[in-house]
Amino acid sequence: MPNETLAAKTPVLDIRKLRVEYPLANGDTLVAVKDIDLLIRPGEIHALVGESGAGKTTVGNALMGLLQAPGKIVSGSIAIAGKPIDLRTGRTEGIVPGRDVGAIFQDPMTSLNPLFTVESQLCEGMLTHLKLSRAEAKARALDLMKAVGIPEPERRLGSYPHQLSGGQRQRVVIATALACGPQLIVADEPTTALDVSVQAQILKLIRDLADQRGVGVLLVTHNMGVVAEIADRVTIMQNGAVVESGSARAVLTAPKAPYARTLIAAVPPIEVRLDRLPVPSEETQVTLDARAAVRSKSTGSGTGSRDDVVLSVRDLAVEYGGRSLIPGRKASVFKAVKGVSFDVRRGEIFGLVGESGCGKTTVANTIAGLVAQSAGSIDFEGTALGAKREKSVRKSLQMVFQDPYSALNPRLRINSAIAEPILFYKLASNAEEARQDARTLLEAVGLPADAGGRFSHAFSGGQRQRIAIARALGPRPSLLICDEPTSALDVSVQAQLLNLLKDLRDLAGLSMLFISHDLAVIRQMCDRIAVMKSGEIVELAETETLFTAPKHDYTRELLRLAPSLDRILSRQAAE
Amino acid sequence: MLRLLSVRLFQAILVMVAVTAIAFVMFRFVGDPVAAMVREGATQAEKEALRMALGLDKPILTQFVDFVGQVLTGDLGTSFRYQQPVVSLLMSRLPATLELVIVATVLALAVGIPLGVLCALKPNSVFSRLTQATTLVGISMPTFVTGLLLILVFAVNLRWLPSSGRGDLVDLGFWQTGFLSLSGLKSLILPSITLALFQLTLIMRLVRSEMIDVLSSDYIRFAFARGLPRAHIYGRLALRNALMPVVTVTGLQIGQLIAFAIVTETVFQWPGMGLLFTNAVGYPDVPVLAAYLLFVGFLFVMINMAVDILYTFIDPRLRTR
Numbered sequence: 001m002p003n004e005t006l007a008a009k010t011p012v013l014d015i016r017k018l019r020v021e022y023p024l025a026n027g028d029t030l031v032a033v034k035d036i037d038l039l040i041r042p043g044e045i046h047a048l049v050g051e052s053g054a055g056k057t058t059v060g061n062a063l064m065g066l067l068q069a070p071g072k073i074v075s076g077s078i079a080i081a082g083k084p085i086d087l088r089t090g091r092t093e094g095i096v097p098g099r100d101v102g103a104i105f106q107d108p109m110t111s112l113n114p115l116f117t118v119e120s121q122l123c124e125g126m127l128t129h130l131k132l133s134r135a136e137a138k139a140r141a142l143d144l145m146k147a148v149g150i151p152e153p154e155r156r157l158g159s160y161p162h163q164l165s166g167g168q169r170q171r172v173v174i175a176t177a178l179a180c181g182p183q184l185i186v187a188d189e190p191t192t193a194l195d196v197s198v199q200a201q202i203l204k205l206i207r208d209l210a211d212q213r214g215v216g217v218l219l220v221t222h223n224m225g226v227v228a229e230i231a232d233r234v235t236i237m238q239n240g241a242v243v244e245s246g247s248a249r250a251v252l253t254a255p256k257a258p259y260a261r262t263l264i265a266a267v268p269p270i271e272v273r274l275d276r277l278p279v280p281s282e283e284t285q286v287t288l289d290a291r292a293a294v295r296s297k298s299t300g301s302g303t304g305s306r307d308d309v310v311l312s313v314r315d316l317a318v319e320y321g322g323r324s325l326i327p328g329r330k331a332s333v334f335k336a337v338k339g340v341s342f343d344v345r346r347g348e349i350f351g352l353v354g355e356s357g358c359g360k361t362t363v364a365n366t367i368a369g370l371v372a373q374s375a376g377s378i379d380f381e382g383t384a385l386g387a388k389r390e391k392s393v394r395k396s397l398q399m400v401f402q403d404p405y406s407a408l409n410p411r412l413r414i415n416s417a418i419a420e421p422i423l424f425y426k427l428a429s430n431a432e433e434a435r436q437d438a439r440t441l442l443e444a445v446g447l448p449a450d451a452g453g454r455f456s457h458a459f460s461g462g463q464r465q466r467i468a469i470a471r472a473l474g475p476r477p478s479l480l481i482c483d484e485p486t487s488a489l490d491v492s493v494q495a496q497l498l499n500l501l502k503d504l505r506d507l508a509g510l511s512m513l514f515i516s517h518d519l520a521v522i523r524q525m526c527d528r529i530a531v532m533k534s535g536e537i538v539e540l541a542e543t544e545t546l547f548t549a550p551k552h553d554y555t556r557e558l559l560r561l562a563p564s565l566d567r568i569l570s571r572q573a574a575e
Numbered sequence: 576m577l578r579l580l581s582v583r584l585f586q587a588i589l590v591m592v593a594v595t596a597i598a599f600v601m602f603r604f605v606g607d608p609v610a611a612m613v614r615e616g617a618t619q620a621e622k623e624a625l626r627m628a629l630g631l632d633k634p635i636l637t638q639f640v641d642f643v644g645q646v647l648t649g650d651l652g653t654s655f656r657y658q659q660p661v662v663s664l665l666m667s668r669l670p671a672t673l674e675l676v677i678v679a680t681v682l683a684l685a686v687g688i689p690l691g692v693l694c695a696l697k698p699n700s701v702f703s704r705l706t707q708a709t710t711l712v713g714i715s716m717p718t719f720v721t722g723l724l725l726i727l728v729f730a731v732n733l734r735w736l737p738s739s740g741r742g743d744l745v746d747l748g749f750w751q752t753g754f755l756s757l758s759g760l761k762s763l764i765l766p767s768i769t770l771a772l773f774q775l776t777l778i779m780r781l782v783r784s785e786m787i788d789v790l791s792s793d794y795i796r797f798a799f800a801r802g803l804p805r806a807h808i809y810g811r812l813a814l815r816n817a818l819m820p821v822v823t824v825t826g827l828q829i830g831q832l833i834a835f836a837i838v839t840e841t842v843f844q845w846p847g848m849g850l851l852f853t854n855a856v857g858y859p860d861v862p863v864l865a866a867y868l869l870f871v872g873f874l875f876v877m878i879n880m881a882v883d884i885l886y887t888f889i890d891p892r893l894r895t896r
Contacts, residue, residue: 064800066796066799066800096802097799097800097801097802098800098801098802098803099802102801103797103800103801105793105796105797105800106793107793110792110793110794111793111794111796111797112794112797113794113795113798113812113816114794114816114890114891114892115815115816115889115890115891116812116815117891124798124801124803124807125801125802125803128802128803128804128807129802160891160892162891162892173797176797176801177801186800
């Protein structure tokens with residue numbers, strides 16, 4: 001929404017031909033940002049979008065003077081509110097970071113100092129930059145707390161960060177950024193670490209601040225839904241360079257550059273279910289052959305027909321805590337899961353969806369045997385599962401974790417990591433055969449067979465997750481538990497992995513328990529879905545039924561709040 | 576907060592009961608106390624009489640309860656060697672050790688923390704490399720070598736400082752202090768440096784590594800993004816987080832120093848508890864050893880409690896639990 005009166009004012013941020021380089025150890029230089037231009041007017045939200053490594057965060061750091069050594073601005077110019085930055089020092093005459101430029105960081109759990117009160121952290125900047133007295137600063141802090149909508153602001157000022165929820169903490173961070181009346185706010189992934197319902201509130205808050213206070217916002221994000229929701233303009237970056245820039249509507253509805261097109265197409269839509277997500281590179285013949293080989297060995301597909309129940313969970317309850325140190329005193333018990341029941345059928349992808357803390361991961365961990373249940377039963381292929389399990393049961397249940405960076409042992413070569421469970425379950429007669437299996441598995445997940453000789457640090461996040469999947473497939477499981485397998489990954493990589501998991505299900509006859517907080521991903525992947533809230537399943541239905549005719553209020557709320565490209569665009573078109 | 580305290584107190588009592596039991600066993604069964612106490616050539620009847628008088632004929636449990644009662648009333652028995660109540664012996668030696676340990680700890684903290692911070696801020700500078708190397712030498716050298724070297728240089732060659740003893744003491748009635756006389760203060764310098772060196776290195780390295788961790792955290796980056804002054808970020812926001820483990824380590828170290836400053840006290844002929852203990856081991860003076868065991872146990876329990884309480888003041892996250 002370009003505003004005539006605003007457009008006439010001095011831009012709050014004017015970046016011209018900015019180039020940031022990092023000298024590397026071997027004498028080369030890495031160009032993190034390649035000659036980009038960026039203009040933000042007062043009251044405008046400009047989204048900077050791109051996948052990890054695109055250089056979008058570097059832009060934000062460069063203009064705040066926070067570039068990590070040895071990175072430096074090589075050429076170009078940055079002007080904040082018409083005042084140019086001195087490129088040698090990274091500082092601007094007349095512009096003070098914190099006073100004129102506010103920052104909002106990604107993770108509200110870590111961006112506040114745990115040892116100081118909210119008041120102390122909120123007032124620091126005002127005491128330093130505005131030279132206010134303590135009483136004045138406190139009065140202003142109270143106003144800010146009210147402005148960002150924190151309940152009981154007086155009491156919350158005396159709180160420590162750990163006493164606030166994630167959403168409240170992010171509000172405090174935003175209040176801190178606003179404290180000295182900045183003209184520009186750099187928000188680096190401000191809602192990525194938050195649940196959808198909180199995300200919607202925070203986005204609205206940022207939009208209101210831009211509209212009411214005329215603050216310009218540089219919004220660094222990888223989430224197209226967020227862009228569609230609040231951004232006026234968008235710049236898409238790839239490998240440090242600007243690929244496309246323009247009004248958010250124009251870029252999202254009709255992207256011109258090929259990369260922009262693939263990036264936007266890779267965003268899983270929440271409205272329709274696609275057979276496959278469009279990705280640039282398709283599977284090769286080698287991959288398909290390897291999958292056929294994996295399938296011929298798989299044990300899950302041969303026995304029984306589809307629609308058999310593989311996993312049956314009844315009234316599952318999990319409690320944490322308990323057992324007080326002083327005998328006779330009852331310790332506080334946290335009920336993470338309160339009586340959950342569902343079935344997973346053979347060849348089905350069953351989705352568990354819910355906000356953080358709803359107990360979905362606890363359910364997965366309990367089924368995998370990592371957490372002990374306090375009540376209820378888990379029945380897997382006719383065997384009741386308790387804390388102690390037969391080797392054959394453990395073999396048939398494999399898990400893929402959320403963070404591929406910590407899921408692989410950095411000291412183990414990939415081949416050994418994949419061959420280890422194969423040998424442990426005696427699925428290969430000797431080490432050479434296991435290694436052969438590992439190679440086939442690597443090919444089946446779309447990696448070259450010679451990748452096995454390297455260590456995990458040689459791979460990107462997406463490749464590591466492929467390796468983790470290959471490792472899970474090694475013992476020939478019949479049920480694969482995927483706990484947020486793509487939430488740490490970029491959209492294009494996510495699209496590839498989701499396709500891969502679907503193909504593996506179809507080809508190897510796997511059943512899957514798929515856990516995610518992302519409704520769009522769930523819709524693309526799952527056959528049936530259970531929606532969890534506070535440890536209970538509030539709704540369980542076929543995917544299409546759940547998305548087209550949700551019954552429970554909570555499901556409807558989740559669906560309404562999920563930022564979605566298509567819905568927002570069509571809504572804007574209708575206006 | 577109250578809950579935490581009560582749990583800690585409960586644990587402390589448990590530990591003390593266990594330590595008391597061990598001290599009792601030692602007292603009762605390491606050697607025959609009667610044989611150690613009677614004059615030579617005593618008759619069997621005399622020995623029996625003494626045994627009765629000491630209550631050693633009663634059941635073990637009753638004896639233990641009696642022992643606990645005695646400990647609680649401050650009666651730790653009589654030293655075989657000095658023929659004095661053990662409590663008064665300990666109390667006469669305690670001020671010497673405590674004063675030495677306090678000075679050493681203050682020294683270690685006052686030098687170790689700033690050094691650690693400086694090394695963390697410029698990890699690759701010549702200064703921090705030099706500091707790291709020097710302190711490594713300091714930590715690898717046995718205490719007696721450091722002590723003897725210091726004596727050689729400052730007492731023997733330069734004749735600036737005394738080589739042994741506590742110097743002139745001022746008697747405060749309950750406490751004999753060396754803080755109030757020049758020679759007392761001079762006498763403290765060499766032994767406290769010797770004692771502090773290990774602790775200093777430990778604290779410096781701990782602060783350095785913690786500080787490096789904290790400086791890379793989001794909340795410090797956020798503090799920079801808010802344009803706060805560097806001195807404030809390093810000296811207050813970051814340091815407070817980095818000092819958390821230092822509190823634990825310093826607490827344990829103080830206990831360690833009080834209980835086992837033996838080598839330093841021997842080298843400098845410091846009339847502290849370490850010297851009392853070494854002499855008791857040689858004799859063997861069982862009541863002193865048992866009392867010493869009780870005292871050290873009590874000390875560690877108290878220090879750990881103090882550290883836990885201190886923690887709740889530093890870290891608000893522990894208060895609400």
